[in-house]
């Protein structure tokens with residue numbers, strides 16, 4: 001048997017960018033629907049993109065075993081009357097991304113469903129076909145290892161920062177100190193504590209966290225000039241966990257926002273998570289606690305500091321209002337990550353995080369993504385990625401401030417009547 005060259009292997013396995021003689025480029029293509037059919041030989045499924053014109057080109061990628069990405073390049077593609085495919089046992093959900101260059105999908109496969117994707121134009125029609133074929137877990141892992149993400153927002157306009165204040169949501173000046181106006185931004189780790197690292201790429205959590213933290217602060221100063229921004233650190237210095245939270249408590253801040261990067265042994269894990277302090281801890285929260293709380297050890301003797309059930313209970317009793325606010329802000333950050341930054345969100349979770357414990361204020365901790373995933377690490381280290389992440393966090397803070405200030409205004413008006 002002839003041995004395949006690595007290049008051929010890569011071409012046959014990986015993201016293909018396929019170009020062929022485009023049809024009439026001036027004609028606008030319409031995508032009416034996406035339908036899903038089972039192959040008659042039982043070896044897989046085929047998505048059919050029902051198109052009125054041929055698209056210019058397309059790309060397929062499988063950057064993670066459970067994620068198949070497919071992009072149609074067709075700048076004037078009309079998807080106004082687009083209808084989705086029926087639900088299927090092979091996928092859990094599909095995200096659609098329409099941008100200036102065309103139309104992309106993220107197909108999230110169901111658990112323990114291992115399929116590889118190939119795409120080709122229909123011979124007889126203008127349709128595009130995306131074939132998913134069952135494969136072994138090993139084969140899919142290998143593909144995922146060598147494939148890059150398609151970042152949909154690479155094709156989008158830069159994130160917008162516009163403010164649209166209508167008559168009924170206009171901010172009304174309130175009594176001093178009652179609005180949501182002070183934020184403490186905490187870039188995780190620093191100095192002798194690098195946080196998690198990607199040694200192969202030479203990247204450290206402390207550096208990326210600081211870049212994003214500073215950028216969030218810049219956005220706030222620029223677009224919400226009545227807010228005060230306090231950093232726990234604005235350079236590469238170490239600050240104790242305890243001190244970070246206390247900075248927020250002393251400043252009577254309205255929010256303590258801690259920014260971190262995740263890491264696990266499995267290089268394929270990716271996505272963002274948002275935490276607030278509480279007792280309902282999940283499995284992954286325990287992992288985060290082990291890692292993020294262990295910073296304390298660098299400064300103090302003794303084992304890892306963990307918050308016990310009692311401490312968390314006391315905290316919950318004393319901070320019920322803060323927890324509700326924290327949960328709301330965490331949900332808004334998560335919403336921005338998922339829907340505007342097109343991140344894979346791993347959700348909002350509770351955890352016993354020391355750094356939040358010392359802040360007697362609403363407090364959330366954001367894990368931007370996995371530095372252990374080479375793709376995601378490069379993304380988080382890029383200027384573009386940092387802009388997307390920082391603007392997503394900024395938008396969540398802005399939206400929360402609007403909502404919060406409005407509710408205070410309404411309460412004040414109600415009590416004056």
Ligand SMILES: [Zn+2]
Nearest residue numbers: 188195260261
């Ligand atoms: Zn960290």
